[in-house]
Amino acid sequence: MKRLQLQRWSGTVLSPRTCPTSRIAPFVRLQSTASSAARVEDVQSLENESPVYSAPRRRPRSQLPSPPVQAARESAKLAALHARLGLPARLPYETLARTLVDASADPNPKFNNESLASLGQELLAYYTSEHLICTFPRLPMTVVQAAMYAYVGPKSLSAMAREWGVELAAAPGGEVDAGVLQFKRVDPGSEVGLDPSATTRPRANVWRKSISSGVVYDDIFGDPAKKAIPPSAVDPRIPDPKTVKGVTAEEASATFVRALMGAVYLHAGRPAAKRFFREHFLSRHLDISKLFQFVQPTRDLGRLCAREGFEHPVARIISETGRLSRHPVYVVGIFSGKDKLGEGTGGSLAEARTRAAVAALKGWYLYSPLQVRVPSSTEEEGAEPWKPVYVDLGEVIV
Known part of the structure; x- marks a missing residue:
């Protein structure tokens, strides 16, 4: 019986490749916004820590809390949403898919839209407040808060998401299309609203609210603000998805719009974010004269x-x-x-x-002055020096 002679190509079949990226990349769930160089460095550091490394098994999509990163390139709904909104080409599909994953669906902060929504909320509040204050410098504070709620409030943002054609997933999961909004729905019969004890007001049960206290303790809409969680109370481990509370469809849709605003700012820059704000927010007609109540x-x-x-x-x-x-x-x-x-x-x-x-x-x-200029206009290239705008004495305090 003749002895078999192994050819050179047989080594590639009998033994796995030693390239770290080819061995771990298909199995590890990587963040969508991470670069390929950073992924290789993470893999090399992982192999240096453990001399004998065995790649984890591939988890099926049905066991993932949200769609994997590579599913963003396979979704026709996601590509249609990107083209329908006229988003910049710098905004990748992976980040757009991340804006559609609520924190109640995937508690991992590397894959949900919580951080992007925080940035988008601050940008929307800044652009809206400077537009209202510079355009109508004599508005009372209550009218300013009502106008901001009409522009960037949760009900308005939820209506915008519906107008954009964003579909809601029945239940979150890795097998769901990456182009639909995924969130954990509120259980039937549960109370919806903010607990008075979880607000920043020192005595929430006492009905006393003034203009100055509203500026200090309330949010940009004049509603009770949520109390911030101290860093020492935050669990560094990722919570169990079963213990995460659900949210309403309105809250999840508003969070998506805020996250999309933050994503446009991060990937396309300040000019694209301001253009996106003008086209989708300031273009909506609002009759401020109907917000007064004397x-x-x-x-x-x-x-x-x-x-x-x-x-x-x-x-x-x-x-x-x-x-x-x-x-x-x-x-x-x-x-x-x-x-x-x-x-x-x-x-x-x-x-x-x-x-x-x-x-x-x-x-x-x-x-309203004839020529309105907002402070953010000075951040553009070649902008003229800032000239102070008209500042009124304020509303009549009785």
Whole structure:
């Protein structure tokens, strides 16, 4: 019987390759935003620590809490979402897929959108607040908070996600398409809302809220802010997905929009982030005049005129019709000296006077300069030096 002669190519079949990337890359779940060089360094450091290293077995997709990284290139829905929103080419599909994974679906911070959403929330708050304050410098604080809620509040962001065509997954998992929003739904019958004891207010049960306390203790919308978890209380280990609480569809959709804003800023830079903000947020029409709610407009108008040194406002009838009929109409104007501050109509003299006072107050608070420039415009290349904008004394404090 002849002895078999092993050829040179037989060594590649009988023994595995010694290249670290070819041995571990298909089996290890790597972060989507990590570079290939960093992956090789991590693998080499891992092999240096353990002389005898055995590659872990490949986990099936059904056992993963979220889709693997390579699934982003296989999703047609993800590519359609990228093209539909006109996202920059610098934003990879892997990061876009990461923005669709909520922390309730995958508690691992390397694969969920929690960090991107934190950055996106700060950017949205900054761009929105500077636009409102520079465009309408006399707005009361409550109206500013209501306008910010209308622009970047959770309900508005959730509606934007639906308009973008983002689908919601029934349940998170590795076998789910990477182009759908994945989150753990709230269990039926559970209470939804913020616990008063988990807020930053020292005495949350006492109903006392002022403008200054709202700025200090509340969030950008004037709602009670969540209490920050101290670093010592954070468990360094990844929590069990079964113990993570679920979220509502509205909260998960809003988190996705915030994470997408942060991802655009990280990958494409500041100009692309501001362009994305203008196209998708500031382009939405908002009638700020409907956000006002006055309790005693005539008294507020009198105090405003006294503060600004104007003559005391006086209500005068401009015209009327049908005084003795069932439906009379009165047109009343508010005058300060020879200047007419506002005009209103009503079925009675008191109603017309109140509406005229409201119109005068809205005309004062909705003042807007002709040329509006925000502070973030100075960050652009070749921008002109910053010129201070108009700063008002503030609302009338009673």
